[in-house]
Amino acid sequence: MRIAELAARHGLQSSAIRYYEKEGLLGTPLRKNGRRVYSAESAYPLVLICFAKQTGFTLGEIKLLLHGFPATTPAGVRWRRLARKKIKELTAMIARAQAMEKMLGSLMRCRCRTLEQCARGLSKHMREPGGGNRSRLKFSLEGTCR
């Protein structure tokens, strides 16, 4: 199998495979006249890479998964080690996204005539974080800017 076929099978571009190789995620395959030749088995790390990418791991984390443990470390242990942190990240991200969704829902009901009016409402919020006065746009500006 040549690089283009391997790439196509996994829905990637050839350049991505070369990149993974350069980054040390994939080993260097056999060559035939200078060209990479892949066996069915040599494709298995690619299955993992694609799956892990879909699951939200970065290439750095995937490299760790593949080569960052003593060779005898069971797969389950490796996944758990990495997944714990990733689950936390994801949970936080989901919460944040849901908060944004809520803000956007409120924004859809904005009745301000000008943006300046919105800004006044918002800065009221910002200056009196615990204040009881409801501005026309009722969001909580949780977290600092940035």
Added chain:
Amino acid sequence: MRIAELAARHGLQSSAIRYYEKEGLLGTPLRKNGRRVYSAESAYPLVLICFAKQTGFTLGEIKLLLHGFPATTPAGVRWRRLARKKIKELTAMIARAQAMEKMLGSLMRCRCRTLEQCARGLSKHMREPGGGNRSRLKFSLEGTCR
């Protein structure tokens, strides 16, 4: 107020404010001996920028919000125009994140001894998309790789 104070008030770095100005989000403020001087009012677009950023808008979208509509366009209309698209994006993202979370939860229960074993389980899934055989790792590999 000089740039450092304005920045601090909004939890930004001075360089970010200069950047927003360069990108046309903020107008050019008055100068005193070449240095930017801000009034309380000149800060109001910054309130909006910070808020919109938190809500998930890109700087490009924020620029559109601030300057991409006829001057008479009510704030509510502007927000709605942009929010609709963003809500869709967010909803999709949340769904995807939740799917990832579920996958990660399953991964935590992985009992494979080697990663190669995982890969075999996964490629089984990939080769028989509608297949009824449950591999040890039970995720649905929805969507193609990449």
Added chain:
DNA sequence: CTAGAAGTTGAAGTTGACTTTAAGTCAAGC
């Protein structure tokens, strides 16, 4: 034999939202 498709390499470009750096200006305090 030749055109063109597919492969090779290293280096540079892409995206967004900035930050950092270099080199210079300006004001305040000692």
Added chain:
DNA sequence: GCTTGACTTAAAGTCAACTTCAACTTCTAG
């Protein structure tokens, strides 16, 4: 007068995950 710190500019650097480019080689079909 001198130092320190805050500011100015344009240009370059950062991050991740690739892609694109330039220049070259090799394989395949006609």
